Amino acid sequence: MSELLEQFLVESRELVQAAADDLLALESAPGDPARLDGAFRAVHTLKGSVALFDLAPMGAALHAGEDLLDALRRGAVAPDRAAMDALLALLGASEAWLDAFAADGRLPDAAAADGRALEAALRARLPGNAPAQPAPLPAASPDWLPALLEREAAAIAPARAEGRTLAALRYVPSPDCFFLGDDPIAIIRALPAPVALHLAQREPWPADGPDPFTCNLVIEAVFAASEAELRQGLRLVADQVALAPVPAPAAPPAPSSSSRGLRVDAARVDALVDLAEELVVARNGLAHLVARVGEENPALARALAESEAGIGRLAERMHRAALGLRLVPLGRAFARLPRLARETAGGLGKEIALSVAGEAVEADRAVVDGLFDPLLHLLRNAIDHGIEPPEVREAAGKPRAGRIALSAAREDGWIAVTLSDDGRGMDPARLRAAAKARGVADDAAIDAMDDAAALDLVFRPGFSTAGTVTAISGRGVGMDAARAAVDSLGGRVAIRSAPGEGTTIRLLLPAGAAVTGVLTVRAGGELYGIPVDAVAETARLPASAILPLGAGEAFVLRGRTLPLLRLAGLLGLKPAPRGGTARLLVTGGAERAALEVEGFGGRLDVLLRPPQGLLRGLPGLAGTALLGDGSALLVLDLPDLLARGGAA
């Protein structure tokens, strides 16, 4: 992905988020001018930067959103619910489009129609139903370049003679850019290596002097930089700028002179963390050598030991510092939740007041990124099942809007994330009955549970207390999936509830990355990792000891018959033929099974990362880990894999 695209995606998502924050704040403080200005500026800037890429439907819809926000700002339109809904729908669509653009490099086919529908909905709120104003294309005229080159020939010639890459720009700032906080000169000032600058007026200056609040400038300039470098600096006003290369004799490009920020690929940070970890381990070897020297030369050993301790301190500090590079604020996982919560509540005809605290608490990136999905699920669940309809709440003497509080805090090296609601709460007796009806566990075990254990039943696979399955959260795969996701991050989930008063769910997560011990095994010719926790023992068995059992195979281990499954088969791969010896591992847990593999590697401590991208949602996958040689190891979720394989 090009740096420009990457930066565009990061900034656009921030702008969508900023606009959504302002719009949501406007719901509690309708007409707040600072929030309206903020939302307007964010949408305006977003509209400007999408012009950089082939995102026309998005640009047109954002333009309509900008017009509506402008009308709201001027007081020409009332900030009613319909206007807010239309604007939030625009932001939701923008976010989805950005995701699609990031994944596929283009908008989905439906984007054109969706964009038109959004545009129509936004324009319908405008007074007099103003038709789309054509976006000004000030810089489209291609004939500005020759005139510029001729006028600035004296300045361009020396730079050209040095063989530098030259690019020209024509920037016509929008007349209201001062209101939006833009300073066109500052934007030009920040570009690298100017060669020529020319300022002119867009329209003749009025006889009585310029309007100090309206920008009437046309800026033309030449830079000793590539178009791409300039585009980078101009990305927020891309819709107001035209760029063109200045024809130049073939020559090596000028070295980039801009080195303001430093954006580092996450994989390189991970590689640094891994190296720092190896350094800590390598130092342990040194300690062993020092001990051996001590027997022969105590004086030398003392000096070595001191030096070794110094290296050890440095190695550990380096390790901590490298891990610190991976820390990001939890706000990253929280930011989109208020808007999604509002959508969910709206769809269910409920009212909620969501408060968020502790966004600044930091945790490892893998933890923060992996937290969004389970949190969203828990939040939707709270709105769907916890919060009562407004009339029911009123009858119970509660405020109409259900209160949901999401907060994060540090606790002894852990991060505690708490989600509490003041809804109807959970009744252990009802949960027990539902669990029995659904056969989540056997009746005697359920009866023996205390109330806390009964509440915990909601996290069992296949449990759902909703009378009817809803589109929001009642699919019966939610709460257990949320717990599994938190488990895979090395965290824990606890639940507390009082009928009629509400429910509190507490997630305890490691602040640093979860280091997981894995056993590497070979199956179907590929290397996989299996968390050590999931393995009770490994064994080699003569092939003759394996007996057919029904359609499958089994063997007897210490007087107990265990089913034998082939890992390659579970993964949908072709198993290698079995030789005279079968290598197998026995899983832990109540329902033991044996898995046959083609070979054992070794034990590794890895940073387990939740599955991303294409791997997301792949059954039986706990995550991925980066190996020392830079390759990725797929780490399997054995219980999940066996549950699926056993059912098949």
Place this chain on the structure above:
Amino acid sequence: MSVRLDGDAIRLDGPARVEDAEPLLALLHEGPGRTVDLDGAGPLHAAVVQVLLALRPPVRGTPADPFDARWLLPLLGPGS
């Protein structure tokens, strides 16, 4: 930034913001022919640059901002 009248000259000092354009414009309207002293001024906001471009008062001094001194100053002043 500060915009103030110093005898016959209008002195601009320090970084200019968008709000500085209006007082500058007013001072130039009040006394056409006043010189604008840019010594120590800058970075200048586009709104301020625009006033200087439109009215073209005589300018003197060297802006503190190197970009402004090298690239903007030559474009300002009468009849350029």
